Amino acid sequence: MAAISTASSQKDTHSFFARLKRVTKSYTFRVVIQGIVTIWLATTFTFFLIRLLPGNPISIKIDQLMQQGYTLEEAENQAATLYDFNPDQPVLEQYIVYLGKLLRGDLGESITSAGTSVSQQILRFLPWTLISVGTGLFISFSLGMLLGIMIAYWRGGLLDNVVTALASVLSGIPDYVFAILIILVAGVQLQLFNVGEMRGGVNPNIEAGFTLEYIASIIKHAFLPITTYVLATIGVWTLSMKSSTIATLGEDYINVAKARGLSEWRILTAYVGRNAMLPLVTRLAISIGFVLSGSVIVERYFEYPGLGFQLARAVGSRDYTTMQGIFLVITVAVVVSNILADLMLSWLDPRVTLEEK
Amino acid sequence: MSQQPLVELHGVYRSFEKERVRIPVLQDIHLNVYPNEVLCLVGESGCGKTTTGKIIASLLDASEGEVLYNGRRMAEYDRKERSLIRRQMQLVHQDPFASLNPAHTIGQILGYPLKRHKMVNGRAELRRRIWELLTLVDLTPPGDIVNKFPHQLSGGQRQRVSIARALTVNPKLIVADEAVSMVDVSIRIGILKMLHNLRDMFNLAIVFITHDLALAKYFAWEGRIAVMYLGRIVEIGRTQDIIANPAHPYTRALLSAVPEADPNLTRKKQPIPLRSDEIPRLTAIPPGCAFHPRCPFYQPGVCDVSVPRLAQAPGYAQDTACIPLTTGEQLVPYGT
Amino acid sequence: MFETVATTTGLIIGFFCGLLPLGLGIKYQQIKPGIIGFVACLLSGFACGMWGGVPMIILSTSVVVSYIYVNRQDPFTSRQSLDEVDFEESTQEYIVRQMASLGRTIRAMSRGLLRNKGGFIGFLGIMFFVVMTVFGPLVIEYEGDIQMDRRQPGATTLLQPPSWEYPLGLDWWGRDIVSHIVYGGQNLIITSIQAGVMSTLIAVTLGSLAALLGGLVDQLISALSNFILTIPQFPLLLVLASILEFDNSFMLAVLLAVLSWPALMRAVRAQVLSLKERDYVEAAITLDLGLYHIIMREIFPNMISYIAINFIFAVRAAMYAIVGLVLLGMSPLTEPDWGIMIWNSRTQGAFYSAKGITWALAPIVAIALFQLSLILFTRSLEEIFNPRLRKGL
């Protein structure tokens, strides 16, 4: 019986259905479908959610104008025609229209800046978040790994005690506190840098381009937010890496490698480091997704033109379409970074094969 | 043996679904376990010994085929009876470190089943029973043991606790899954002897799972051995018959490969060379006789075509699953 | 939770509760544990009245009994053979024995607490905040109203820098910042703990269910957690916070819990899946000990340290989120509250004023210290719940 079934299953592989079955079972297919479904669900959820927010773009605008000293009459008349938004349209109808556009890759126009597409806005602001958050995460992850390995390898030493204590302290403080403290202490009190010059994403009078000056300016401006992100997250990475490394150090292959006379560097990197970082990769991916949405407060303090900054503005003015677009970006980022984590894990760890997962 | 078997496995198949791949672990197992007998399951790692043991102990269900307990299927019993039947089949695990909950004292470990199944009345009787059980498995003085946590005991002591725990519910059958392979050589025999004693005392049947043939031989000298290969039983019969006169090529290879604790004996042994060292994966079991790619007596066109069934071969007392043998042919080395 | 904060009645209750361990200690010459037991009863009675005193009687008496019991031979464990053993024991003896074992467990746990230096410092930190919120009000009066009379001649605000009279200075309303630090932790801490408890509960329940039941339930729970994990959390919280208009902080705790369980749920599920496969669980199944026993006695005790640690992390995360929400202008909490202090000091520009900087920093420091204590404390938790370190019953 077994003989027959194996033989026939080999024949099957050529039929159309078998191929279809293989496709539906393949990693890529599954991941893509799952990702799309998740994104759709999350999008739908947020769509209805944000329309439950009190106030709508028009009334918010009126109140803003009046805050600037316009009379109600003026403010209302101005605001009423400012936006192409009909608050009385049924939400379901809005949703269907939105979804239809989304399927065509159209994120719609910003409500509070008629004529500007949400994609334009996202293209404008996303890179800055990516630069700052990405670099921050990269630095804190790599530095945390390095420190973690080091203090685990020389555990019990002075370095270990100092770094562990410091990491514990750092991991106990929220990021926005770092943002405030950096500005206040380093900027205003100690005057270590010029607060004004450090704001924004790049110097205003620099030509955008692939020039040294431009890049230097980007780095300079991203410095403070990056420092904030690094300070806020490095402790956790260091401590996690430490415990992961300690676990790895107990493995036989490390002892064998030592006995084989390998250089300490080689052992530390290819044998300890690579194995110890495996459990951290998944967590790295999760954080990538989350920092995008978590940077609201920090970006606000540094006037950093990232997605969080724009999101805060959009929420404040109830710019539904922009909010929706940014939420979509964040959702996609979470989904994509999870996939990336899988890929990275399968690249780092040959035991993981995606097809089987 | 005309006795009513305790457990009967009729054409049992078992497979596991792992990451969307179906792994056929057991195929077409026919096996009876009789009261008070010793049955040894031997075979290489991953051949399905534990799975068989768990099916016997009703810890796992068969995917296909019938399992009868006392002649009836589990489903035919009512709730109460089922619980009783379950309890009559106990399993002793291989790893004495993992089989005792580190959070409980030995007294608690033994006390829970006693209390749960109302085997005792009152605290005094509970303590008396625990005492008896510990004495029974040679953990004396019991007072030293009851209040200890598992991590405070040695491996051998823990294994004894496991056995005592199995005894709390008055079982009829104990499946000892590699019960001594993780305890020290020097104390293995002690535990095995104790198992034998308990068997006599309580009329127990013991299914002894091991990969150590010498140990199997020692323990089941009066009983039976079933040799498994890739999810099938390839040979089953009285221990003495199999050891003296192994039929299946796989059994022969095994027996010839085992080193002996005696320099003269072991250096004189002639191992039967296999055609390949590679064990096929369960997901790609060779067609026909699963052993044929490695079998030194492989007969093309016979062995790789149809699956052999257990049957008595001429000249052998035991049952074996080898087509050439059961059809009365002589085994000739492949290629000659 | 601390509703019966430090009353005289509590003190009396605590005093009488403490007499039992003290008396026992004196009678059996275990003076030191007796006195410690007395003090523990006194303090906990003082802090929480009946709710603190009575449980503490049991705990402290057990500890004292465990010291006394060391010298007595257990008839059960001391004899060599079956015939000599007297298996009968009176209920009283039984209770005493059980108490001794409870006492020993407590002692083992406190040893675990002391073993890790960092963890112990964390514990002290937590205790500091607990004592501050519970007993602080005895010493320091809460100032909720504006104190116009503290306006100094010519001053344009009521802000004052630290002085002997007001060690942390005065806030914008001229109120003593110390009083707000002392009173302001309660709400935040309790809300965070509520959120932590709920999210841990949800995570543990759903995680265990998913792992134990498997199949469709498992898939549904996993899908739900995936979904929650992919929704952008922080903005979502922001939106929900303004939609739900929290009337009490409990709602906020619920919301935080609902959003934060998935990560822990996954871990618990994995944990239960692996525990489920443990041999001793299988043994319990063959012994037919029942599902309840398997979950509560076999699986749970081995997860407790993991759960406890994750509970701490959940509390931390909740506190982060609450303060973050406050900073974004969702301030569902009313004064006194550290988060609101940060908010107020920020809107009043205290960060940029030499007079106000302590107002701005005090709550931040308080929160950071509390969080740090929590983190450090997790190290001790591991030791406390490690059964390997518990010696004998």
Next chain:
Amino acid sequence: SAQDAPEGTWFGTWPYRLPPDHHLNAYADGGPNTNLGNVYRELVELAPAFYIWSDDSYVPMLAESWGFTEDGSAYEITLRSDAMWSNGSMVDADDVVTTYALGKLTGWSQFNYIDEVEKVDDYTVRFHFIGEPSLLAEQLILREPIVADDTYGEYAARALELFETGVDNTSDEWQALLTEVREFRPEEYIASGPYTYTLDDVGDSYMTLKWQPNSIFSDQVQFGELRLWAGETDSTTPLVLSGEIAHSTNVYPPATVETFVEQGLRIITIPRGYGPAMLFNWNVSPWDKVEVRQAVALVINRDQNAFVTNGLGAVGTEYMAGILDSSVETMLPQDVIDQLDRYEYDEERAAALLESVGYSRNSDGIWADADGNTLSAEWIFPAEFADFAGASQDAIAQLNAFGFDITARALPWQEVPENIRNGTFELTIWSWGLASPFAARHFNNPLQRWVTALDDNQPGLGIPMTEYPYNGETVNLDEMINNINVGLDIEAQKERAGEVALIVNQTMPYVPLNVILSAEPFNTEKINGLPEDGDPILLNPTGRDHFIKYYILTGVLGPAS
């Protein structure tokens, strides 16, 4: 003229938006109105005239002369003939017509008063009134910046064509054109003022307005560029502190202002034109009872409340007449002023009032009626506005000390007006008064703003404006307010304002707590030419009539040497 830009730079702040949200279309959100605000926009696009508050007069900007026509049915302005746009074309009547054509299309409030904008000759434009002429309309006309025909002409022409056909603004054609106008993105910002900018000048942290030579003010101004730093209060504070900024229009909390003073910055205090008022929901008992409201007014110490609101930058309300105290003298007749109840702090009088409507203190010291209903309520306030939040918390504390039972709830600021509109509140705080020389506008906020100006399904404050109970009868308060500033007879307007003021004063439909001043930091190391304290120009409030606008244009302000 081939002259060079002046040397200096003005450092200001404004929370402008970043591209791509930032654009140059004055008729859409995200355009100059948003990005330059009412302070800086007129430095790019001049209005016909600038208003001086101290003597109620206009000084010319684009216009040369202005005034009502003889019969009063129209208003006429004549533009200066030498005014030029930055692209070289002249500022003429066509620009005005264009400005208003699109204004009408986008629904400007000027068209509540004017009917038609007629080009008389190249430099003269006539505005025809719908009804009676009014001084209010005059101000609207004179203070509206004029946009360039070169930029908007095409759309204006189409708008005018559309108006010819007689369709109204609900029609598809109208909406289609409106959408087109909204989405229009001018490439160049054509300026009549001495400054202009391109989108390249908009940076993440500041934008730069650059000098251009063609304006009538170009040779007067002393700054070669205006640098506007982005950001709201919290992110600009460090900049002010580090001396980066010459002047900021942001609202800084008093503690920060105090620090500014310590840093050597000059603080100039000018009117802001509003203050916090305690608002009642009239649909919720007992807040519809005049005695209760009066009692409330009596037991809040308004000076203390002002101090908590904004330190020395707020003044407790004195006259309680619904008109900003600074304007009471000029807007009301003296006999009315004498009759006004000042609601001095008086617990006994308040207690008597409450007892007169059946309240007494219960055992907890809380006021309760015969059925035991206490005077309890929830008070919502905007969390982000430190001043309003402070005022609320203080008022609540004071009321509770007297025996009310009020709980506070902070909300994101956007939610407070939303709740007011929907009538879903009991007590709250929002602004009262307005920086306007017209009494009607003072009364408008909050009386009309939160009642008659709302949609039909929005209960707002629940005040019966058209049947307002007063002295045992009802009056149409709404109409009374609307009529105040009609016509050109100033004395009659005073009388009418007086009647309303008395009603407000005696019935306390809301409690005007205090008036907030704008304490603005100026860095004298960066600028020169600031007015001395007490200079009449400092009566100009912040915002649209901010004095720096006038001083920059006329070159009074210049860089510090």
Next chain:
Amino acid sequence: MSNVVLSVKNLSMSYLAARGRVRAVNNVSFDLHAGETLAIIGESGCGKSSLNLTLIRQLPTSAKIESGQLLYTKRDGQQLDILQLSKKGLQKFLWSEISMVFQGALNALNPVIRISDMVYDTGKAHGLSKAESRKQALDLFEKVRLDPMRVFRAYPHELSGGMRQRVLLALALLLRPQVVIMDEPTTAVDILTQRSILEVLKELRRELNFSILFISHDLAIAAEIADTIATMYAGEIVEIGPVYEVFYHPRHAYTLSLLDAAPRLSVGAEELHSIPGSPPDLIEPPAGCKFHERCRLATDICAHTVPPIEIFNGNHRVSCHHHQIVRKEREEVIQS
């Protein structure tokens, strides 16, 4: 026998534990000759692995070598004391002179890099070029009956347990050391795989002529491949001698008990005995002969006096008070 390669003299080592010093290796002396296979047998926890780690100085930081000499003679006759080597010197020395195959092949290979990388790493650390390493490795893979090219490119998880064990063997021989230490190299593998590894090992030994220090608790394997057997108990070598001597004429009660506890496959029904009790605490070992508490031959003298070391037939070294009784008993058993 020919010249001595490794001479261990009075080696003692202990671990620092919470309760005190764990004397895991106690005054151990033996000589390992060129081409000789020395098997060390003993119960779990008796210090076999600790001895091994001490020889190559790969002990954890909590361990301390207290005394002794490890004299090693290089091929060119140069003699050195391993304990005196500098860190650098040791790095060069290990693997090129002494290499080892660790207990538990599963974990001895880095799971995330290819076998080839591990080969290159090892080669590079000892000055071999990539090409040389590769050539050597492929050659050795061939010798241990692996498919060289496939294995060379594989990741560890792609290989079966037996293959991994052989890879480790090949890796150990990469630099042609004189001595290979093997710590239970076949415990975790199946009988047939174990057989093939043993065959490979024998072949390699014949071809490459290296000495083996073989650590095992399996008497049978020791019986099969060892030239000399050393019995270890509680950190001490209690008996050492040629394999036939030790198996057929043992002189230590512990060795005798071990032999009594080892089942043999081809012997039929046997009477076996386990050793009662468990190995002594290495922190506070018993006085006198450390085995006396578990020894059925023990007399008073055993409890007080440490038995002297006695040498029989020139190379059979024993320390047991009752060596004569032992010898007699065993001979009786063999006779029967």
